[in-house]
Amino acid sequence: MAVLETKGLTKTFGEVEALKGVDLRVEKGEVFGFIGPNGAGKSTTIRVLLGIIRANSGEAKIFGQDVWKDAVDLHKKIAYVPGDVNLWPNLTGGQVIDYFISLRGAQVDQQRKLQLIERFQLDPTKKCGTYSKGNRQKVALVAAFAAEADFYILDEPTSGLDPLMERVFQQCVIEAKERGSSVLLSSHILSEVEKLCDHVAIIREGAIIESGSLTELRHLTRTHLYIETEASVDLSGELGVFEWKQEGDGFSFQVDSDSLSSVMTKVSEHGLLKVESAPPTLEDLFMRHYETGGENS
Amino acid sequence: MTNHWFGRVWPIALWQMKQDRVRIPVWIISFLIMTVTTATLFESLYPSAEDRMQLAHSVVNPAITALLGPAYGVDNYDVGAILAHQMLLLTAVVVAVMSILIVTRHTREDEEDGRAELISSLPVGRLSNVTSTLLVQLIVYITLSLFIGLVLVSINIPSITVEGSFLYGAALGVTGFLFAAVTAVMAQLSETARGTMGLSFAVMLTFYLIRAIGDVSYDPLSWFSPLGWMLESRVFVENNWWMILLMFAVAFLIAMIAMYLNAIRDVGAGLLPSKPGKPHASKWLKSPLGFTIRMQRTSIIAWTIGMFVFGATYGSVLVETDTYVAEIEIMAQMLGEDLGTGFELIEQFIVMLGAIISIVATIPMILSMYRLSKEEKNNRIEQVVATTLSRRKLIGSYLLTALIISVLIMASAAFGMALAGALTLDELAFSTAFNAIIVYLPATWVMIGLAALCVGLGKWKGLTWLYLGYAFIVIYLGGILEFPSWMKSLSPYELVPGLPVEEMNWSALFGLIMMTILLIVISLQLYANRDLKG
Numbered sequence: 111m112a113v114l115e116t117k118g119l120t121k122t123f124g125e126v127e128a129l130k131g132v133d134l135r136v137e138k139g140e141v142f143g144f145i146g147p148n149g150a151g152k153s154t155t156i157r158v159l160l161g162i163i164r165a166n167s168g169e170a171k172i173f174g175q176d177v178w179k180d181a182v183d184l185h186k187k188i189a190y191v192p193g194d195v196n197l198w199p200n201l202t203g204g205q206v207i208d209y210f211i212s213l214r215g216a217q218v219d220q221q222r223k224l225q226l227i228e229r230f231q232l233d234p235t236k237k238c239g240t241y242s243k244g245n246r247q248k249v250a251l252v253a254a255f256a257a258e259a260d261f262y263i264l265d266e267p268t269s270g271l272d273p274l275m276e277r278v279f280q281q282c283v284i285e286a287k288e289r290g291s292s293v294l295l296s297s298h299i300l301s302e303v304e305k306l307c308d309h310v311a312i313i314r315e316g317a318i319i320e321s322g323s324l325t326e327l328r329h330l331t332r333t334h335l336y337i338e339t340e341a342s343v344d345l346s347g348e349l350g351v352f353e354w355k356q357e358g359d360g361f362s363f364q365v366d367s368d369s370l371s372s373v374m375t376k377v378s379e380h381g382l383l384k385v386e387s388a389p390p391t392l393e394d395l396f397m398r399h400y401e402t403g404g405e406n407s
Numbered sequence: 408m409t410n411h412w413f414g415r416v417w418p419i420a421l422w423q424m425k426q427d428r429v430r431i432p433v434w435i436i437s438f439l440i441m442t443v444t445t446a447t448l449f450e451s452l453y454p455s456a457e458d459r460m461q462l463a464h465s466v467v468n469p470a471i472t473a474l475l476g477p478a479y480g481v482d483n484y485d486v487g488a489i490l491a492h493q494m495l496l497l498t499a500v501v502v503a504v505m506s507i508l509i510v511t512r513h514t515r516e517d518e519e520d521g522r523a524e525l526i527s528s529l530p531v532g533r534l535s536n537v538t539s540t541l542l543v544q545l546i547v548y549i550t551l552s553l554f555i556g557l558v559l560v561s562i563n564i565p566s567i568t569v570e571g572s573f574l575y576g577a578a579l580g581v582t583g584f585l586f587a588a589v590t591a592v593m594a595q596l597s598e599t600a601r602g603t604m605g606l607s608f609a610v611m612l613t614f615y616l617i618r619a620i621g622d623v624s625y626d627p628l629s630w631f632s633p634l635g636w637m638l639e640s641r642v643f644v645e646n647n648w649w650m651i652l653l654m655f656a657v658a659f660l661i662a663m664i665a666m667y668l669n670a671i672r673d674v675g676a677g678l679l680p681s682k683p684g685k686p687h688a689s690k691w692l693k694s695p696l697g698f699t700i701r702m703q704r705t706s707i708i709a710w711t712i713g714m715f716v717f718g719a720t721y722g723s724v725l726v727e728t729d730t731y732v733a734e735i736e737i738m739a740q741m742l743g744e745d746l747g748t749g750f751e752l753i754e755q756f757i758v759m760l761g762a763i764i765s766i767v768a769t770i771p772m773i774l775s776m777y778r779l780s781k782e783e784k785n786n787r788i789e790q791v792v793a794t795t796l797s798r799r800k801l802i803g804s805y806l807l808t809a810l811i812i813s814v815l816i817m818a819s820a821a822f823g824m825a826l827a828g829a830l831t832l833d834e835l836a837f838s839t840a841f842n843a844i845i846v847y848l849p850a851t852w853v854m855i856g857l858a859a860l861c862v863g864l865g866k867w868k869g870l871t872w873l874y875l876g877y878a879f880i881v882i883y884l885g886g887i888l889e890f891p892s893w894m895k896s897l898s899p900y901e902l903v904p905g906l907p908v909e910e911m912n913w914s915a916l917f918g919l920i921m922m923t924i925l926l927i928v929i930s931l932q933l934y935a936n937r938d939l940k941g
């Protein structure tokens with residue numbers, strides 16, 4: 111059974127169509143990456159999932175329960191970290207952590223909480239008003255991970271953390287996964303997604319435009335090639351070839367992973383002198399979708 | 408060298424003035440209006456020397472001395488002396504509040520929000536910000552002093568002399584500047600804007616209390632409070648300018664200290680070590696209701712004390728109802744057509760006071776309810792709603808807090824008025840005055856219900872305030888403007904039986920309670936079913 115399943119979620123804010131039919135499916139025990147450019151609708155989707163806002167149409171279920179109607183019941187199993195953590199300036203970090211944990215209806219495991227505070231190097235005796243953005247985020251992270259949850263919903267949880275703390279966070283996610291929990295992780299950070307996620311969905315302008323396992327997605331990426339041939343060659347019109355460019359004595363271009371073998375056959379007809387290739391990267395895929403809207407150009 | 412410390416003081420000062428171009432004029436104009444209206448009111452209230460002597464007798468008592476300071480010139484208690492006695496200290500305290508708020512904004516708040524860091528990366532001097540702030544305050548308070556002097560001279564009351572008028576203004580202005588300097592020092596000590604304000608208000612309160620104790624029981628003690636020095640200027644009676652000069656010199660010295668402290672510390676840091684808070688939440692804080700109450704603790708305490716004083720102030724003037732009503736025609740009209748005499752008149756007055764006090768007491772209740780909207784605006788709600796706390800329980804804990812506040816504040820206002828009234832007026836029973844106020848409780852609940860409705864809707868929050876304003880106008884001006892009775896009955900406060908003049912009417916109160924319950928049910932439903940904004 112899927113932990114999370116949405117079908118055709120839509121949401122409009124006045125004129126703005128923030129979500130135009132979002133389909134997601136997160137399986138038990140997996141870390142699901144949710145990526146997309148600014149304003150794509152990640153936070154909006156997550157707010158729908160938490161019952162903070164109500165979708166105009168479509169269906170969203172977590173553990174088979176409706177995210178709006180059964181919100182309170184569902185929240186017993188969910189831990190949430192918002193992208194922009196706002197706290198009460200006159201309370202200490204420690205007090206806020208305890209408050210959040212008890213609101214989740216969970217027993218505070220003091221040992222585990224202290225351990226997390228230690229790992230994140232948070233000073234729980236300081237007032238939240240004096241915390242930096244990263245420290246406020248740590249408060250929310252400690253509160254989320256200090257009590258076990260079946261499903262973690264994390265909206266850009268590392269945007270304010272330094273690289274060292276990012277690593278601590280990644281360990282926390284891995285530990286949660288090892289316990290059998292599932293994670294929905296919205297992120298802009300490629301390395302984080304590559305390191306943690308089993309599945310990825312890319313959202314853009316309110317719709318999912320790409321979704322699959324990391325290996326599947328790598329298939330969608332392009333290999334960078336540089337070739338030098340005996341006879342002159344022009345493949346710029348060829349299917350699956352992009353950014354054909356003269357460079358020194360040869361040409362550089364990109365090939366869709368699917369068209370690689372057909373293109374290579376073509377090239378070898380012209381007497382291949384030299385070939386250099388760079389492996390496909392997810393970054394290209396990111397960039398492509400972020401910049402051009404992913405119309406599979 | 409001077410550039411290193413004071414580069415671009417003037418551009419920063421101009422920038423600050425621009426930011427405050429509305430706020431400061433509003434404050435100054437309020438002070439001018441407050442001063443002129445009270446001065447003219449005293450003139451019309453006590454036209455003859457006999458009236459004033461009578462007043463003099465009633466104000467020479469320890470309670471008034473503690474509250475307002477010693478009465479100078481009681482043997483010739485003219486309008487000038489009355490104004491200085493009744494208004495100077497209280498106005499000065501409000502001026503000090505203005506100072507604390509504005510200076511905190513431009514010093515520690517700028518720093519806390521990171522704006523100061525941005526500024527200090529520009530080619531400005533290290534002390535430029537604090538210097539500009541103090542400079543602007545100096546200009547503001549010189550302006551205030553002069554304007555107060557001018558308007559007092561212009562109303563042309565013989566006993567309000569030209570010299571006294573300007574001294575009155577100067578006393579207020581120098582108090583403002585002194586507290587500007589004090590706040591500037593506190594901004595160096597504390598790490599947060601809240602802390603800065605807290606420390607500054609604590610200093611102000613301490614000065615006020617030292618003076619109160621000194622004036623009542625041991626004169627020399629008042630010399631340890633600048634507020635005591637200010638009163639020692641004996642405006643309109645002896646016109647003691649030396650005190651004002653002394654205050655200015657001390658204020659200047661404090662300003663220097665602020666600059667010195669600013670020079671020896673880092674941007675963003677405070678000189679006082681911020682004391683570590685509690686690393687754990689108490690059991691009380693962990694429950695939603697406990698949390699809600701805890702977040703409002705300070706304002707609950709402040710309003711409870713404030714409303715007690717408010718009630719007590721009115722309670723203590725009940726004795727003089729005759730004078731007020733006889734002298735001021737408007738007052739008589741406010742109370743309606745069939746005026747009684749003697750104790751009957753006092754009872755009519757009590758009814759009106761009950762309504763007015765309960766309307767004022769409604770303000771903190773609405774504010775308390777609206778805190779939930781503020782939480783939403785500050786994006787703190789989504790993390791709370793993402794837990795197992797249901798929305799109905801969430802808004803419910805705010806409703807419950809507002810209801811607790813209503814009982815607390817109304818009881819404290821009623822207690823204040825009944826206590827002061829019963830002590831000064833033999834015929835008045837404590838319970839009569841107490842009930843006259845507490846009976847309005849269900850009307851305030853309707854207002855809480857309305858505020859909850861606006862929170863449930865997530866918009867039109869101004870509506871509750873408009874309605875409260877309407878209720879106030881109906882009561883305050885209803886008699887004068889002769890509103891038709893249907894217009895009056897639109898206000899929940901008008902539906903309450905006016906004890907002790909009218910009979911107790913349980914069904915009216917029951918109706919108000921049903922109304923409240925209806926509003927609450929609707930608001931819970933609305934809140935549970937709408938999108939939250941953050």
Ligand SMILES: Nc1ncnc2c1ncn2[C@@H]1O[C@H](COP(=O)(O)OP(=O)(O)OP(=O)(O)O)[C@@H](O)[C@H]1O
Binds near residue numbers: 127151
């Ligand atoms: N309450 C709201 N009212 C109006 N428009 C909104 C509201 N909330 C979100 N939007 C709009 O919906 C769209 C999606 O916003 P959302 O916050 O979901 O983006 P995001 O993917 O989380 O972006 P980011 O990476 O910047 O966090 C944006 O165009 C945003 O302006």
Ligand SMILES: [Mg+2]
Binds near residue numbers: 266
């Ligand atoms: Mg977002």
